[in-house]
Amino acid sequence: MKKSPLPFLIGIAVIAALGFGATKLFGNQYYYFAAYVVLQYIVLSTGWNILGGYTGYVNFGVAGFFAIGAYTSVVLVKTFHAPMPVLILAGGAAAGLIGLGTGYLTLRLKGVFFSIATLALAIVLQTFVTNWDYVGGSRGVYTIRPKTVLFFDNYVEFLFIVMLLLALFAVATAWLIERSWIGRGLSAIRDDEVAAEAMGVPTLRLKLFATTVSGFMMGIAGAPYPYYVTYLDPASGFSLAYAVNSVAMPLIGGTTHWFGPVIGAVLLGTAQQVATVTISSAVNLLIVGILLVVFVVVAPEGIIGLFTKRNRKRA
């Protein structure tokens, strides 16, 4: 029944190697700049999907968790000049803890209270950061990139590789969870929480686990962000675009499979990069909103669902 993990692991290794190779072959910086955003969305939507897709609890505060990661980095760089791995771990840990706390307060109630709490959480964190002068307040803050990085000619290439590794880590984690008893427990909660509890699934503990892991992933996605933009202000760190994209991408790709968020992020992320350059950024966000509504109404299983249905008919 269980497939061998070997093809998946080889796939991960090949993609990582291809990423490294690409930085030696292609010189155009714009591609890394654009690919970074797409990879960042793979991390965010995979993180969202662990809670939203597997467990059925909708997090609308993705922007808040992302910004926790980003602003943790700002503080650490400003105070200690901390290196990238420290930033990523700290940003992830901070966002994971906030996720755990929010979950602990609201997950014992009906699921919608969690969603509403996350929505409000993003707004309150933004209020907090706007009033916090050390991280620039509403004026924003500049983060200067280091001049040289090991092995790389250019800092954008380095950021691209960092985000590629984070994306592979996120996808591998989702894949592991999906194959383990934890993943089955989470889907049991999604399908019928009372029945799951009655069958001995530790529902609250699993939900808290999922919230923490999900928050951690959103935090690590935000950690390198100050170096990517070099100028960070609350309006861009807490942009609603992160929230709407991270909800739309898994739902469009398909929420029940680890590959769904990846498809959604690659398709929507790439389309938006093209649209931002060719049309305007407001219009492309409108398109995401419309796609989200159309997909949840017409194709509730997402793109993955369209394919599996067709396969089932053939068989």
Add this chain to the structure above:
Amino acid sequence: MSLDLLGNALVAGLLLGGFYAAVTVGITIAFGMLDIVNIAHPAFIMLGSFIAYFVNQAFGVDPIAIGVVFAPVFFVFGMVVYRIYYTAFERRGQESIRGLAFFFGVLFIGEVSLILTFGVDYRSVEAPYIGAGINLGPIGVPMRLFLPFVVSVVMLGLLQLFLGRTFFGRAIKAVSQDRLALQLMAANPARIKELAFGLSIGTASVAGSLLIIIGPVEPSIGRDYIGRVFAICVLGGMTSVPGTLIAAFIIGVAESFTSTFYGPSWSPAIAFGLLLLVLAVRPAGLLGR
């Protein structure tokens, strides 16, 4: 801390709270009574604000009158939205995740459409009472806060009478209490919910016109109201109209005190803080059963 300052903050908070009640009562109906998590409600309110702005600028009509006149249009619009929601999610039993995502998308479409149409500049309406005010001793009562307060309290009073005294109003309450029993009585819950959701969106038209009287409006400020309205709704006990009014007063006064004594940039955090507190301590709210 001077007594004048305290009195002014208290009055301003109560007036603001009265207005919050108008914004929240739509959520009390949709979320509390019908179990429809309409997080797009603030977007409908923004739409109401911009209709008031547009008609007021073009024809010089009083904004409150515009809000009332457009309420039936919003009512029909709400019924259409519920039809889509019912057909796509509720009937299939998928309202939890996809229904939420649906309203989230609607919120986003509404906001971006308004930005594309009107831009991101702050807009305001013109009416003779907007600059005016009365002074009660040391306490100033600005008309731009007082009128929305009056309109809101009247609207909630009418809704409370309607829900308690009329056949249709009682039917809405019946849906909120036991949907299955209603079906066994050969009534169609979906039909009642359709009308009730229309009512909920109808209040957004009035609330939107009040919002733009209180202060200038730009499309994305609707988001500030999401945490606030749900906090008020939960604090007020979900299904209770008087509870909504009391909770709105509490949040209004709390925010007013915060912005008077700590600075206005902190006040958005108040509603959320209270919401978390309520969820942690007493999820049934003040007047909940």
